[in-house]
Amino acid sequence: MTETRIIAEPGLPLVEVTREFDAPPHLLFRAHVEPDLLVRWLGTDGLVMTVDHLDARHGGTWRYSHRDAGGNDYGFHGVYHGTPSPDHITQTFEFEGMPGHVSLETITFEERAGKTVLRLLAVFQSVEDRDGKLASGMESGIHESIRRLDALVATLVDNLAAVR
Amino acid sequence: MTETRIIAEPGLPLVEVTREFDAPPHLLFRAHVEPDLLVRWLGTDGLVMTVDHLDARHGGTWRYSHRDAGGNDYGFHGVYHGTPSPDHITQTFEFEGMPGHVSLETITFEERAGKTVLRLLAVFQSVEDRDGKLASGMESGIHESIRRLDALVATLVDNLAAVR
Numbered sequence: 001m002t003e004t005r006i007i008a009e010p011g012l013p014l015v016e017v018t019r020e021f022d023a024p025p026h027l028l029f030r031a032h033v034e035p036d037l038l039v040r041w042l043g044t045d046g047l048v049m050t051v052d053h054l055d056a057r058h059g060g061t062w063r064y065s066h067r068d069a070g071g072n073d074y075g076f077h078g079v080y081h082g083t084p085s086p087d088h089i090t091q092t093f094e095f096e097g098m099p100g101h102v103s104l105e106t107i108t109f110e111e112r113a114g115k116t117v118l119r120l121l122a123v124f125q126s127v128e129d130r131d132g133k134l135a136s137g138m139e140s141g142i143h144e145s146i147r148r149l150d151a152l153v154a155t156l157v158d159n160l161a162a163v164r
Numbered sequence: 165m166t167e168t169r170i171i172a173e174p175g176l177p178l179v180e181v182t183r184e185f186d187a188p189p190h191l192l193f194r195a196h197v198e199p200d201l202l203v204r205w206l207g208t209d210g211l212v213m214t215v216d217h218l219d220a221r222h223g224g225t226w227r228y229s230h231r232d233a234g235g236n237d238y239g240f241h242g243v244y245h246g247t248p249s250p251d252h253i254t255q256t257f258e259f260e261g262m263p264g265h266v267s268l269e270t271i272t273f274e275e276r277a278g279k280t281v282l283r284l285l286a287v288f289q290s291v292e293d294r295d296g297k298l299a300s301g302m303e304s305g306i307h308e309s310i311r312r313l314d315a316l317v318a319t320l321v322d323n324l325a326a327v328r
Contacts, residue, residue: 059243061223079223079243081256081266090266092245102245102254104268123287
C-alpha cells in the first residue's frame with residue numbers, strides 16, 4: 001500500500017486517513033512535533049507555514065499559520081492530550097477562521113515490516129462541521145501534505161543512511 | 165423546561181445533554197471549574213470525589229477521581245482547549261479505566277430570561293466508544309449529577325440572596 005486512503009462515511013462526523021510510509025515510526029513522529037520538519041510538509045506548495053509555538057507534552061499548546069501568495073494568514077491552534085510519542089499523538093484542532101468549531105485528532109504510527117502505517121482519525125462536533133471541512137478542500141490538502149511528508153521522510157532516511 | 169434531555173441518536177458517536185437551571189450562567193460555570201463546588205455535584209451519592217488538580221486555562225489540565233464504598237478509585241483526566249468561561253468550556257475527557265479512548269466535550273451556558281440553559285456535547289472517537297459509554301450507565305449518572313447540580317446552584321442562589 002502506498003496510496004493514501006481517506007474514509008469519510010456519509011452521515012458520520014469522522015474522517016480517517018491511512019497511509020504507509022517507507023520510513024520508521026520515529027521519523028514520522030519527529031516530522032509531526034519538530035517545527036523545522038513540520039513546516040516542510042504540512043500544507044501545500046503555494047503556502048508558507050510558520051509555527052508560532054509547539055509544546056509537545058500533555059497540556060502543551062501549539063499554533064501555526066499558513067500564508068498564501070496574497071499575504072492572507074490562516075491560523076490553527078490546539079492542545080495535546082497526553083504526551084505525544086511515536087505511538088500516538090492526540091490533540092484538539094481549531095481553524096481560527098471558524099472559531100468555536102473544534103475537532104479531536106488522533107495520529108498513530110504503526111511499525112509494519114520496517115515501514116510505518118500512519119493513521120489519522122479526526123472527530124468533529126457535528127456531521128455539518130465534518131462536511132464543511134470536506135467541502136473546503138480537506139481531501140486535496142491531505143493528499144498534497146502526505147506527498148510532501150513522503151518526500152521529507154525519504155530525505156531523512158537517506159540522511160540517516162549517509163551517516164552510517 | 166426543567167427535565168434533562170439526553171440525545172444519543174443510533175449510529176452517531178455523539179451525546180447531547182440539555183437542561184435548564186434556575187440560576188445565572190456564572191454560578192453554573194463556577195460549579196464546573198471550582199474544585200470545592202465540583203466535588204459537591206459531579207458523580208453520584210455513593211461516590212467520594214477528589215480533584216487532584218484543575219487548571220482552568222487554555223492548555224490547563226485537570227484530573228479527578230471517584231472512590232466507591234469498596235475503596236475502588238475511578239480516575240478521569242483531560243485538557244482545556246481555550247480558556248474556560250461562562251460562555252463555554254471545551255475539554256478533552258479520558259476515563260483511565262479505558263486508556264486511549266478520548267472524547268471531546270463542549271459545555272455552554274446560555275442565559276435565557278434569568279435562567280441558564282446548560283448544553284453538553286460529547287463527541288467520541290467511534291460509535292462503539294459512545295455506545296460503550298451509554299452501556300456503562302452514562303445516562304443514569306448524568307441524571308443524578310444534574311439533580312445534585314440543581315440542588316447545589318439553588319443553595320448558591322439562596323446564599324447570594326441572603327447577603328444582599
